[in-house]
Amino acid sequence: MLRKVLRQCYALHRPTVPRLYRRFCSSPSETTATAISIDRSTLYNPPEHSHHPTSDSELVKHLKGIIKFRGGPISLGEYMSEVLTNPKAGYYINRDVFGAEGDFITSPEVSQMFGEMVGVWVMCLWEQMGQPQRVNLIELGPGRGTLMADLLRGASKFKKFVESLHVHLVECSPALQKLQHQNLKCVGEENAAQDTDKTTARSLFVTPVSWHATLEQVPSGLPTIIIAHEFFDALPVHQFQKASRGWCEKMVDVAEDSSFRFVLSPQPTPATLYLLKRCKWAAAEEIAKLNQIEVCPKAMELTQTIVERISSDGGGALIIDYGLDGVISDSLQAIRQHKFVNLLDNPGSADLSAYVDFASIRHSAEEASGEVCVHGPITQSQFLGSLGINFRVEALIQNCTEEQAESLRTGYWRLVGDGEAPFWEGPDEAVPIGMGTRYKAMAIVNHKQGVPVPFQ
Ligand SMILES: C[S@@+](CC[C@H](N)C(=O)[O-])C[C@H]1O[C@@H](n2cnc3c(N)ncnc32)[C@H](O)[C@@H]1O
Secondary structure, three states, X not given: OHHHHHHHOOOOOOOOOHHHHHHHHHOOOOOOOOOOXXXXXXXXXXXXXXXXXXXXXXXXHHHHHHHHHHOOOEEHHHHHHHHHHOOOOOOOOOOOOEOOOOOEOOHHHHOHHHHHHHHHHXXXXXXXXXXXXXXXXXXXXXXXXXXXXXXXXXHOOOHHHHHHEEEEEEOOOHHHHHHHHHHOOOEXXXXXXXXXXXXXEEOOOOOEEEEEXXXXXXXXXXXXXXXXXXXXXXXXXXXXXXXXXXXXXXXXXXXXXXXXXXXXXXXXXXXXXXXXXXXXXOOHHHHHOOOEEEEOHHHHHHHHHHHHHHHHHOEEEEEEEEEEOOOEOOOOEEEEOOEEEOOOOOOOOOEEEOOEEHHHHHHHHHHHOOOEEEEEEEEHHHHHHHOOHHHHHHHHHOOOOHHHHHHHHHHHHHHHOEEEOOOOOOOHHHOOEEEOOOEEEEEEEEHHHOOOOOOO
């Protein structure tokens, strides 16, 4: 059965890191049972409709207050930023939103193999960096902390590597910081994750772990490896629509009946500068075809911060997300309990995310410094396949129950497959859907490090 699954998957690449993956596969660690849930790709997008909540939530009152105070609409970018990360009532701030019980599921929650494979990538880069004795390993937006826990557990045999690490988690949500503290089995500083400013604890794996609200707050001066998995897709996007008077920004306003509605800006807005920049990086024919363009100024700024850090301290960054290698037209979506909902419907109760524009990240990185090289994007399937995930799944399956083996097979498909799993015999609504081609991996590394695996 496993062979059949492997054959059916896209990613039957020869691993580029045989020494590491063999050692990795030699003693499989405990397998984790995984909750299977609906993937973002094939969900039905309901038609726009207006929604009238019976009573306004704290966040809705806050949004309406900003619009009233300003005397006019706010940009979609500001709306998204408030909805997701408003310090009091933002979507991520006060709860766990992941998994079958939550709103969506991410790759680290699908299978332990994801964090383990990212761990292989990090170890390979560390080797290319000359095995430094001290390294800052930074994760942006760690969610439940599952990726980092799987990475550290998987790498625990590599003493020299693990002992070199100081883990820094960049997380705006106090509730998720607390969950990360628990999942990394941190000891010491019992209240470490209560404070959103820097706090430090020690993980079960003896690695020091510190929390920060932003990347800028992570101390510099040490070689650095940065992981951003499904972080860029949560950064606020601005949308522009072509009108007879030119490109107009899509804004959020309050209608007469007190519901939210979209309006177009009457004149250029501050984000128009980013639109112009994005258009400059694209071919004129590509832009001419579009009536709407989405840009993510925060992604451009974050890329610049990452590049400055890697240029001065050495190391590299791995960005994995769903997206395209070109201009994005209109991808912003809201998901509640695994279903698409209207973007303006009861803000704060659904996740908002947008496709990542990998081309824009590449241009921002190249513009920020000549010290770094950008590699990819390649598909998640190519990335995980080349790092040896098929050998890892085979090794794990040899040492687990049939139920765990089934969970590993479906998890494997979800990570590297494309479309619905053809081997599935369970209920239609639970069919695993592959994330292998929609999700992409890009690396930005200091050019002194050479080309990272598996981007050669
Ligand atoms: C889509 S989730 C991805 C979680 C995790 N990487 C995973 O794959 O399971 C986004 C994560 O980034 C965090 N986050 C979103 N915007 C942030 C911001 N502006 N600053 C810091 N953390 C942020 C969220 O709280 C959450 O942990």
